[in-house]
Amino acid sequence: MATESLIPPRTRRRGRGWVIALALVLAVVVAGAAIMVPAYVFPAAAAPPARADVIYVIGPPTEGRIALAERLRSDGVADDILISVPSEGEQSAAKLSVCQQRHVTCEHPDPFTTAGEMALLNARYGPEASAVVITFTPHVSRTRFIAAQCADAQVTVVDVPTSLDLGEWIYQFAYQTGGFAKAVAAPCS
Template identity: 35%
Template sequence: MLIALAVALSAFLGLTARYFVWPRLPVLPPHIDAIVELAGPGDDDRDRLATQLAREHRADYLVQSTLSSDAESGRCLPAPPGVTVLCFHPDPDTTRGEAEAIARYAREYGWKSVVIVTTADHAWRARLRVTRCFPGQVYVATSHLPPLYWFRQIPYQWAASAKAELVQTTC
């Protein structure tokens, strides 16, 4: 019984590490069509990373998923020269809603590739959701998640990932 428990715990920890702590991500190409910052914990570092990628001219569009009040007023990330900044509030206010919005923007602006800016714990599920809605290339860049958030985010991401895999299997 103890051996089975040790094996199950090791498998759980291994999967947690693989999918939520150190996800395998493809290398970002030099240029993609859009940088899309998803909302969630660690927003300040996401803002920094998304803006840094835009300042490096990695994309022509910088898009931010944000609060309804910010989206309506146009209070988005600062626009680096030569980069168009867009912001939106997803409906529903979930990763699935963000993926649907990315697909709409992609159709409207002709995007063939995007990089999603999120945290490591969210990377696998965010990529899954976006690839279900958007037929182009999807890359992920991860920002820092404050240490105190990990205790809440790991169980949340397990539950949300199970829901994405077993219940909500389409865009």
Template identity: 30%
Template sequence: MLGWPVYVTPQVDQLRHADAVFVLGGSGDAAYTLGLEYALQGYTADVVFSNPNGAEAIWLTDLCSHQRYRFTVSCVEPNPRTTRGEARALERLATAKGWHSVIVLTDAPHITRARYIIQRCFHGDLMMRESETELSPLEWARSFIYQTAGFVRAAVQSGC
């Protein structure tokens, strides 16, 4: 299958200390949990959750508004509510906070496309990591189509 190395077994980067962990929206709860685990393990002191659903994601809004950890947890609402919007939000935060390295978490089918888009905006040390992905065969097929269309859309867009 042509998309296997892109969507099922994408390139992930070795985990090392970073200025922040940035969790992309739509990755499922496992990515949010993994972002917190990385901070608890000492990989970063700053965790940012993308929240494309805004106030509708009550649990995420609550998590970001009540600091419960020894590290910072915050949320951003990307504009637009796409990977491109998330990449722009990441770049703005990196510039404002002086970040030079970021761990980005998303699910396996999204890693390669997310890397392609984020590297257009963020020029620091980017570590793409996979959160747990449990998809049915139908969901894998849907992801293949969705991610491929997203690649086409990203290829025709210029800049960040």
């Protein structure tokens, strides 16, 4: 007598259902990783243009982003640096010494989002402008997507190399994916 005949047909079907569901979940995870890893971990590199109207550090204004902005300025890429800052706290314009330099403008976008930062760029510089936007690696693809939708200026997005642990990468995968969904659902808001 075959062992299979001892298992009721209903139980066999239920077991197959779990296998199919697990296979579907695994397929979604693999497909998601195939899309997200290149977008968040290895975004296409962009070299800053030889000349731009502004170097724009979008939030938060970390030391690495500010250092890259100042290096690009000293290389002659642009004369002006715009830095997106929170309205209060340790990274506000009142607390950052770089904001006191005459070639640096620190401003709080409203809303304090990537789309809000592009709106600030639009308000300060017109559609004829060009900007080098500095962010960090997991945010590059989403910044490019939002800039293409919302910025009037020609935008080149560059990143500061990012070192994150596994937990931080998992958080960024979730956060950036949610940000992409928001950008698709409510562009430029």
